[in-house]
Amino acid sequence: MLLSRLARVSQEVAAASARSRKITLLAELFRDTGADEVPIVIPYLAGRLPQGRLGVGWKALSRPVTPAAEPTLTVREVDALLSRLGEVSGPGSQAERARLVGELLGAATADEQRFLSGLLTGEVRQGALDAVAVEGLARATETPPADVRRAVMLAGSLQTVAGALLADGPAALERFRLTVGRPVLPMLAHSASSVAEAVGKLGACAVEEKLDGIRVQVHRDGGTVRVHTRTLDDITDRLPEVTAAARELPGERFILDGEVISFGEDGRPRSFQETAGRVGSRVDVATAAREVPVSPVFFDALSVDGRDLLDLPFAERHAELARLVPEPLRVRRTAVSGPEDLGAAEEFLAETLERGHEGVVVKGLDAPYSAGRRGASWLKVKPVHTLDLVVLAAEWGHGRRTGKLSNLHLGARTADGGFAMLGKTFKGMTDAMLAWQTERLRELAVDESGYVVTVRPELVVEIAYDGLQRSPRYPAGVTLRFARVVRYREDKRPEEADTVEALLAAHPGVRP
């Protein structure tokens, strides 16, 4: 198949607004795809590369290359070249990668270049990624979409399922069962604004502490232990403590879901930055493990001794977990019978925060494990802080925000009467707010020459955030975690905005 056909379909998919139309377009293309091209074409149209990431980003693609006049590239040729590109390493590798990228783009037409750039930078923007491609695949192979979806969750990969399905038909899905040693996409949580809201929705539930660390899925098959992240990357080698803990459990074959976190000598959790830095260290793991030891803390069991537990109610899965894992290695939790028992849930949240954790996750007791989905039966509740800050500048948006000032630079007042930038945010704005702020900020602009528009510091905005963290980048030495806009405060003058001093006082645990 020619790459030009893929690029054209991708453009048509982007132009279609109805999801059903997107699915039809994808299904038509998948029907015309040869069995050996399937593992390439399907991920490409789901916005991903079969090779994973390649070390080629926005920068490497920014140099313009004269496009080819006629489309000649086949998808197999593109795949072969990208595979070679992914294997380049060592000194001189950046130049060699740039050369290969140039070779690829030079053989592509302008339309193909656009498609390839989007693919390599992970910005396909056709309004159809994995989930829509799964629907298209299901239609092309006349397989129930739910069956395909489930197989993808269990395989942890779209292209594996696509290859099997197009080669052997719907019967091939039988092969994708929960298997110890093969990671499955983890279940995710929705947010709730309060424990009352969460308990109101779920009724009888468990309230569990939410640890601010790294999500892990731990597989043990006899003497072999593997540890995977939320995106199913294998991080076993970086976490010897987790491997050791899994080997000591009284079971030979299991899959557990949990969090890895580092506790200080006082028993309190270290900051997310410290835990993440430790888990990110790959070169000298022994030293990193001595300085910042981590512990696994489990909250779910997906498989125990060959039994697939995914479809069991959470209450039963947790009973299995409790049989296998001793209490210190499980997250703290409390059982709540329903809204009439709200006091117990709120007390548990307060205690959890007191112990230095992030918040709680409220979980319905009868829900199955919805692998790969953001199940409505897990609701996280975290405290939210707010500040009144001043807009110092704004950046022009991309994609559907093109032509709108989107990303705000936020400042707090300093002792000398100026403002210190605390970070940026593009979150929380409605389309109406985007339109309004574009107009208002242009009135306040002092420099509109670049992609950052600097403004007079006069507009006050209420910002919600999850906490303060140390920053090497911003002048106050701290930055806001997950800042988002709540509303504009035109009733407030910049002199009434919050100060850096007050912010630091509100977060005594964080120092610049």
Added chain:
DNA sequence: TTCCGACAGTGGGGTCGCAAT
């Protein structure tokens, strides 16, 4: 007919590791 679940999009900060400077 209205409501709501699932998805895609729009980017945020930090840290690590590698290659280039």
Added chain:
DNA sequence: ATTGCGACCCCACTATCGGAA
């Protein structure tokens, strides 16, 4: 030694479509 870049960790929120209620 320092800097720039890419990969992954963590993530909030809105708009939209289409099936459920």
